[in-house]
Amino acid sequence: MSLKLPDGKAGRFLLTAAPWLFFLALIVLWELVCQVFSLPEYVLPAPSAIVDAFFNVEFSRWMTHLWATLRVALMGFVVSILVAIPIAIAMMRSELLSRTLYPLLVVIQSTPVVAVAPLIIVLMGSDDPSRVLITCLLTFFPLVVSTATGINETPAELIELSRSLDAPTRRETWQIRIPYAIPHIFSGLRVAITLAIIGAVVAEFVAAEEGLGYFIQFSTSFFRIPQAFAGLFFLAVVSLLLFKSVQWAQQIFFPWSLPRK
Amino acid sequence: MTESATNRSFVQLAGVGHRYDPNPDIPPAITGINLDIRRHEFVAVVGPSGCGKSTLLRMIAGLLKPSEGSVSVFGKEVDGPRDDVGIVFQKPTLLPWLTVRKNVLFPLKHKYGRYGREDEKRADELLAMAGLETFANKMPDELSGGMQQRVGIVRALLLNPDILLMDEPFSALDAMTREQIGFDLLKIWQENPKTVLFITHSISEAVLLADRVLVMSKRPGTVLEMVSVDLPRPRTTHTISNPHFGKLTERLRKHIYEPEVA
Numbered sequence: 160m161s162l163k164l165p166d167g168k169a170g171r172f173l174l175t176a177a178p179w180l181f182f183l184a185l186i187v188l189w190e191l192v193c194q195v196f197s198l199p200e201y202v203l204p205a206p207s208a209i210v211d212a213f214f215n216v217e218f219s220r221w222m223t224h225l226w227a228t229l230r231v232a233l234m235g236f237v238v239s240i241l242v243a244i245p246i247a248i249a250m251m252r253s254e255l256l257s258r259t260l261y262p263l264l265v266v267i268q269s270t271p272v273v274a275v276a277p278l279i280i281v282l283m284g285s286d287d288p289s290r291v292l293i294t295c296l297l298t299f300f301p302l303v304v305s306t307a308t309g310i311n312e313t314p315a316e317l318i319e320l321s322r323s324l325d326a327p328t329r330r331e332t333w334q335i336r337i338p339y340a341i342p343h344i345f346s347g348l349r350v351a352i353t354l355a356i357i358g359a360v361v362a363e364f365v366a367a368e369e370g371l372g373y374f375i376q377f378s379t380s381f382f383r384i385p386q387a388f389a390g391l392f393f394l395a396v397v398s399l400l401l402f403k404s405v406q407w408a409q410q411i412f413f414p415w416s417l418p419r420k
Numbered sequence: 421m422t423e424s425a426t427n428r429s430f431v432q433l434a435g436v437g438h439r440y441d442p443n444p445d446i447p448p449a450i451t452g453i454n455l456d457i458r459r460h461e462f463v464a465v466v467g468p469s470g471c472g473k474s475t476l477l478r479m480i481a482g483l484l485k486p487s488e489g490s491v492s493v494f495g496k497e498v499d500g501p502r503d504d505v506g507i508v509f510q511k512p513t514l515l516p517w518l519t520v521r522k523n524v525l526f527p528l529k530h531k532y533g534r535y536g537r538e539d540e541k542r543a544d545e546l547l548a549m550a551g552l553e554t555f556a557n558k559m560p561d562e563l564s565g566g567m568q569q570r571v572g573i574v575r576a577l578l579l580n581p582d583i584l585l586m587d588e589p590f591s592a593l594d595a596m597t598r599e600q601i602g603f604d605l606l607k608i609w610q611e612n613p614k615t616v617l618f619i620t621h622s623i624s625e626a627v628l629l630a631d632r633v634l635v636m637s638k639r640p641g642t643v644l645e646m647v648s649v650d651l652p653r654p655r656t657t658h659t660i661s662n663p664h665f666g667k668l669t670e671r672l673r674k675h676i677y678e679p680e681v682a
Contacts, residue, residue: 316509323481324531325501334530338517415517415559 204385209392212385224390225397227370231287231359232401235294236352242295243302244344248332250303251310268300272358276365285366294358298351305347309340342416345409352405356398371397430459430615431480431583435489437640438475448487449475450641455634459582460613464626466672467636467644473619475641477585480617481505493583503531506576506614508586512568514560514575521547521556524575531579539578546574549608566597573605577612584614591621598622599657602629606655623672627665628655635675644675 165173186206192198193205200208250257276293283289313336321331360372367373371394378387409416433455439448450472457463465473478484479491482501491498514523524543528535547553550570560568569589576584590598602625609616620626626633627649635644649668651659659665 314511314513316511316513317515319478319481319483319509320507320513320527321530322483323501323505323507324527325503326530330530330533334526335515338515341517413517415561 201382201384204388208385209388212383213389213393216386216389221393224369224371224374225393227367228356228359228363228372228394229397231290231294231362231370232352232355234287235291235298235358236355238291239295239298239302239351239355240348243299243347244306246299247303247306247310248337250307251336252328252332264300264303267296272296273361276361280362280366290359290362290367293362294355297354297358297361301350301354302344302347305343305350306340309343310336312343313339341413345405345413345416348405349402352401353398356394356401360394429456430461430494431455431457431617432492432495433476433480433489434492436476436479436486436491437488438472438479438484439487447640449639450636451488452642453489454643455646457615457617459615462609462616462618462629462631463634464618464620464630464632465634465636466620466623466626466676467641468638468676469621471636471638472641473636474587476636477507477587477617477619480583481507481585503579504582506579506581506584508569508572508576508584508589510588510591512560512565512572514568514571516560519557519559520552520563520571523560523571524578527575527578543574543578546577547571549611550574550604564597566593566601569593569601570604573608577608577614580612582615584609584616586616586618588619588621590625598625603656605629606653610654623669623676624660624665627651627668627672628659633668633672635672647672 189203190206193203193208198205204212246260250260272293275296279289279293283292317335317339318331321335326334359370360375363370363372364376371390375387375390375394378384378390433453436453436455437448437451439446453476455463465476467473475484479486480493480498482498482505485499493502493504514520515526518526521540521543522529524547525535525539528539544553544556547556550573552567552570552574555563555567555571560571563571569592573586573589590601593601606629616630618626618629630649633647633649635647636642637644647668651662651665651668
């Protein structure tokens with residue numbers, strides 16, 4: 160037996176509205192649980208308390224913290240793109256380089272960045288460069304892998320077409336392989352952008368005076384739990400918007416790379 | 421001019437063999453192939469899977485070097501990719517980020533980095549010939565499989581090659597589209613005469629389209645027989661009901677299913 164959607168407009172409306180309604184129901188349930196059992200705020204603050212806490216913090220303070228986190232995350236994201244994509248292309252071109260670098264990349268990827276972060280801060284100081292580095296360490300591996308996968312999945316026939324035309328390798332890379340990798344690169348970018356936020360927050364946990372990660376940690380240590388939750392939700396919304404921005408960028412600049420509806 | 425060229429042999433394979441694996445215990449993909457194709461002749465190649473049909477095609481394109489014998493085109497030995505060859509693959513392999521017109525122009529863009537107004541005009545003419553003029557600005561995924569493959573053929577014709585190499589070009593299409601596109605190919609071929617090497621799994625398709633059909637054995641691929649198709653042109657749906665068509669396909673079928681008879 161399967162649940163059947165109502166036909167026509169109502170069915171379509173339900174399909175779009177379902178996740179929102181579910182989300183709303185969860186929040187209502189959460190509020191009810193907190194009210195009915197009168198849970199103390201430091202155990203689980205009610206959504207209403209979190210909203211209050213959010214508006215109790217000045218807007219300019221939110222913006223300062225947001226900018227601090229966003230700055231590091233975006234710088235790390237961009238640097239990561241600038242490093243990962245050329246590395247992937249170089250590895251695709253040279254088997255020797257690929258064999259030499261790949262183990263190192265795996266080692267870096269397998270090392271918990273959270274554990275390395277304090278060392279990086281000690282070595283490089285607690286300024287932007289070390290935070291950007293921490294972010295990069297998290298983001299660049301998925302980017303290298305997705306780009307390399309995309310480049311290698313170029314249909315063999317197109318490579319033969321290129322060879323039969325006796326075209327320079329440079330054009331084979333730019334006119335065939337890289338465009339073919341675009342859908343893969345974007346799936347890497349979607350993963351990387353959320354990891355960039357995580358990287359920035361990890362760096363703030365280790366040493367920082369501002370940023371949303373710092374704000375959450377600081378609020379928790381003063382037992383301002385609703386405020387910590389407000390920071391957490393703010394962070395989640397920012398992360399979600401960045402993720403969506405990557406999708407929008409793909410829709411705007413590379414509409415062909417998305418499956419046709 | 422060398423002897424082979426004066427003999428009107430355009431593409432010549434002399435004792436050609438190819439092995440992918442240097443290990444002598446593993447049989448070569450193809451061996452001892454002798455083949456002469458005249459200019460503007462349409463030759464179809466049939467044979468069981470894995471008999472080295474595609475290997476043959478790639479050696480004529482200069483994408484593979486024969487490990488024995490030699491391949492020559494117009495009396496000149498093939499020693500690398502050649503630009504007087506157009507290739508059509510099993511899948512259309514169009515570039516999904518380019519419009520149909522730009523896909524057709526891609527060989528020029530790829531080889532020389534640019535193309536001019538004249539080239540765009542030629543692309544449009546070729547598209548019109550294939551009945552695709554209204555689709556020039558569409559993206560490939562807006563086209564049906566048959567139309568995509570037509571674009572693939574048009575792309576192969578852009579540089580006006582002497583030789584058209586087709587590697588099972590219609591095998592991904594449904595039967596009806598397949599027959600139609602076969603007749604379209606014949607029409608294109610009659611308007612722009614080319615030397616065609618057409619690989620296929622379909623015996624009736626081979627007989628319907630070709631001047632001669634080369635039957636290959638299973639691995640290691642050799643020439644079992646060369647059958648001349650003396651059916652009148654232009655070939656139409658009536659050709660299929662011609663009793664001689666049936667005889668030819670039957671003769672070829674025997675080779676495929678009872679190779680020991682050969």
